[in-house]
Amino acid sequence: MKKVEIEFTINGKKTKLFVKSNTLLINVIRNELYLTGDKYGCGIGECGACTVLINGEPVLSCLTLAADVDGKEITTIEGLAEGDKLHPMQKAFLENAAVQCGFCTPGMILTATALLKENPNPTEDEIKDYMRGNICRCTGYIQIVKAIESCAEGGKSEPI
Amino acid sequence: MQTNTKILAQEFEYLAPKTLDEALSLLDNYKDKSARILAGGTDLLVKMKTIDLKTDYLINIKNIPELNFIDTADGLKIGAAVPLSHIERIEKVQERYPALYEGIKSMAAIAVRNMGTIAGNICNASPAADTVPPLIAYGAEVKLVSKRGERTVSVEDFITGVGKTVIRADELITQVNIPEMNKNSGSAFSKKGRVKADIAKINLAVYLEREDNICKDCKIVLGSVAVKAIRAKEAEGLLKGQTVSASLIDKITKKASEEIKPIDDIRSSVEYRTEIARVIVEDAVKIAWERAGGEL
Numbered sequence: 001m002k003k004v005e006i007e008f009t010i011n012g013k014k015t016k017l018f019v020k021s022n023t024l025l026i027n028v029i030r031n032e033l034y035l036t037g038d039k040y041g042c043g044i045g046e047c048g049a050c051t052v053l054i055n056g057e058p059v060l061s062c063l064t065l066a067a068d069v070d071g072k073e074i075t076t077i078e079g080l081a082e083g084d085k086l087h088p089m090q091k092a093f094l095e096n097a098a099v100q101c102g103f104c105t106p107g108m109i110l111t112a113t114a115l116l117k118e119n120p121n122p123t124e125d126e127i128k129d130y131m132r133g134n135i136c137r138c139t140g141y142i143q144i145v146k147a148i149e150s151c152a153e154g155g156k157s158e159p160i
Numbered sequence: 161m162q163t164n165t166k167i168l169a170q171e172f173e174y175l176a177p178k179t180l181d182e183a184l185s186l187l188d189n190y191k192d193k194s195a196r197i198l199a200g201g202t203d204l205l206v207k208m209k210t211i212d213l214k215t216d217y218l219i220n221i222k223n224i225p226e227l228n229f230i231d232t233a234d235g236l237k238i239g240a241a242v243p244l245s246h247i248e249r250i251e252k253v254q255e256r257y258p259a260l261y262e263g264i265k266s267m268a269a270i271a272v273r274n275m276g277t278i279a280g281n282i283c284n285a286s287p288a289a290d291t292v293p294p295l296i297a298y299g300a301e302v303k304l305v306s307k308r309g310e311r312t313v314s315v316e317d318f319i320t321g322v323g324k325t326v327i328r329a330d331e332l333i334t335q336v337n338i339p340e341m342n343k344n345s346g347s348a349f350s351k352k353g354r355v356k357a358d359i360a361k362i363n364l365a366v367y368l369e370r371e372d373n374i375c376k377d378c379k380i381v382l383g384s385v386a387v388k389a390i391r392a393k394e395a396e397g398l399l400k401g402q403t404v405s406a407s408l409i410d411k412i413t414k415k416a417s418e419e420i421k422p423i424d425d426i427r428s429s430v431e432y433r434t435e436i437a438r439v440i441v442e443d444a445v446k447i448a449w450e451r452a453g454g455e456l
Binding site: 001002004020021022023024026027040042043044045048051057058059060062063064065067068070071111114115129130132133134 | 164165166167168169170171172173174176198201202205206209210218220222223245268269270271272274275355356357
């Protein structure tokens with residue numbers, strides 16, 4: 001099978017790779033770039049664990065062909081913190097105990113950052129609506145909503 | 161053997177045309193072979209992973225500028241590669257086409273709507289497609305272009321069955337056209353699923369035009385209750401030209417629930433779908449009537 005040359009930016013770093021036409025983005029991110037914060041959950045677009053940002057928008061890396069990211073800008077969970085300084089959303093998840101097993105967390109945090117960029121001060125319902133494609137099986141939704149609220153402009157819900 | 165959705169196992173040639181002309185040439189070249197158009201991938205790649213939909217060529221149209229536009233000047237013209245989430249953010253869609261707005265918002269979740277496209281939703285031709293009942297209700301058309309020429313087909317005629325459309329192998333949907341809405345018109349969308357992000361057990365769009373307290377024109381379109389989204393034409397006939405009242409709406413809802421041909425499947429049953437059809441037709445007709453400025 002013919003390989004396709006792609007050039008993209010991932011977490012601020014310019015990257016050039018040759019990929020097979022049927023290679024999925026998630027497998028390039030995890031297996032070739034070793035950014036294992038990107039999680040494989042269902043593989044069919046139901047769970048949101050593989051969420052990454054492409055040009056700032058949450059998309060599913062398990063349903064994206066690697067060849068399709070040519071020229072695009074990707075952010076994974078590893079790209080949010082600046083060195084040791086966590087992103088405010090990562091801090092909010094920690095402070096609100098919004099993490100249990102942690103498997104859904106990268107996707108949750110990335111989707112949540114996109115939500116606040118679009119809507120800096122969402123209501124609880126707007127948070128739940130926007131986050132509905134990111135599934136947590138530890139049943140930690142209450143803390144997740146709280147974390148996002150605490151990170152939002154006006155909403156200053158106290159950490160637990 | 162269990163399906164491995166971690167990888168896309170089948171092999172194909174990936175083609176990424178940069179212009180519409182290039183895409184049409186590719187479609188023309190491969191019209192006698194198996195070629196598929198990738199416009200979002202949220203349905204296509206799932207099918208390629210799980211039910212072994214085979215293709216030799218995959219033509220990605222997502223990055224073609226001519227297919228990435230939204231024109232709100234006269235009605236609504238949406239390029240085939242525009243993601244659903246970009247459509248739901250257009251003010252005119254929210255204000256003038258609420259059934260389309262509500263239909264799109266009801267779909268899956270934000271990441272899927274950032275990927276999926278309206279043209280993809282139409283071409284996929286699922287009986288449960290959420291953009292299809294609103295598009296039929298608004299009288300929308302798709303523009304089909306090939307090397308040989310172009311034609312427009314109403315969304316209603318475009319889809320012919322489960323996964324079946326009238327598109328030819330060398331044709332591409334380039335845009336979806338929705339007519340300008342009459343000032344005294346109103347519309348609404350309703351859907352029942354198990355949870356919010358679900359595929360519809362049943363969905364519905366209603367469009368009406370009001371003159372005083374008479375319903376001048378209307379369309380009632382139900383999805384997930386037949387092989388394709390269908391209009392409840394007898395119910396529409398009962399409403400058209402009549403003074404709208406609670407008792408008339410009651411008659412329409414009964415008629416609509418008799419007109420549908422639902423099946424029992426994994427998501428719902430004939431019994432439930434028939435019963436709930438009455439309820440959601442009533443809700444949507446009332447909301448659309450109020451949005452048209454009518455009173456009950």
